[in-house]
Amino acid sequence: NAGVTQTPKFQVLKTGQSMTLQCAQDMNHEYMSWYRQDPGMGLRLIHYSVGAGITDQGEVPNGYNVSRSTTEDFPLRLLSAAPSQTSVYFCASSPDGGDTQYFGPGTRLTVL
Amino acid sequence: AQKVTQAQTEISVVEKEDVTLDCVYETRDTTYYLFWYKQPPSGELVFLIRRNSFDEQNEISGRYSWNFQKSTSSFNFTITASQVVDSAVYFCALSEREGNQFYFGTGTSLTVIP
Numbered sequence: 001n002a003g004v005t006q007t008p009k010f011q012v013l014k015t016g017q018s019m020t021l022q023c024a025q026d027m028n029h030e031y032m033s034w035y036r037q038d039p040g041m042g043l044r045l046i047h048y049s050v051g052a053g054i055t056d057q058g059e060v061p062n063g064y065n066v067s068r069s070t071t072e073d074f075p076l077r078l079l080s081a082a083p084s085q086t087s088v089y090f091c092a093s094s095p096d097g098g099d100t101q102y103f104g105p106g107t108r109l110t111v112l
Numbered sequence: 113a114q115k116v117t118q119a120q121t122e123i124s125v126v127e128k129e130d131v132t133l134d135c136v137y138e139t140r141d142t143t144y145y146l147f148w149y150k151q152p153p154s155g156e157l158v159f160l161i162r163r164n165s166f167d168e169q170n171e172i173s174g175r176y177s178w179n180f181q182k183s184t185s186s187f188n189f190t191i192t193a194s195q196v197v198d199s200a201v202y203f204c205a206l207s208e209r210e211g212n213q214f215y216f217g218t219g220t221s222l223t224v225i226p
Binding site for chain 2: 031033035040041042043044045048050056058059088090092097098099100101102103105106
């Protein structure tokens, strides 16, 4: 049981490049979410999904896209990277929205 | 408005001292859940506890204890006899029944000095 996995662990992008952060879970959880963590700001919700085919915006969705075609996977796409998107990104999953969220190890992204 | 407030940004204590981390939340829901997570220097987020709004009983787990008071909208976390391994950033979080969103506080960085 791997739990929540994220790839890559580290990534450096140039301004304007696009990329996808991968997230997968093997716990058959319906709820998945993406957060970014910035110094002094805690974790802020980017997007979340309550099940396959259903996604919604969180607190800071601009510049990011998500899709949920399967229960297991919830990729986060940066369409045109900006230096303001330099952050640590965490994916999480839980059985439903009110339940304990289990986090992946994080992806450290730097945009130059 | 911030739904979860952790007013203590950084705390330093000497090993074996007790320390309390404060968490104040704001919600209009009658059904909600409160959480504490630990983020050690290695960076992962570790779940510590989940409480629902109908259970105000305090909880103790080893050296950790939690005090949930609805009257003051607080969910404080106490570490007794702190150890160096307790050094981490601790996050309090709120999940409301309506909306399916988690709200995290900005975290309290705890340093335990040997």
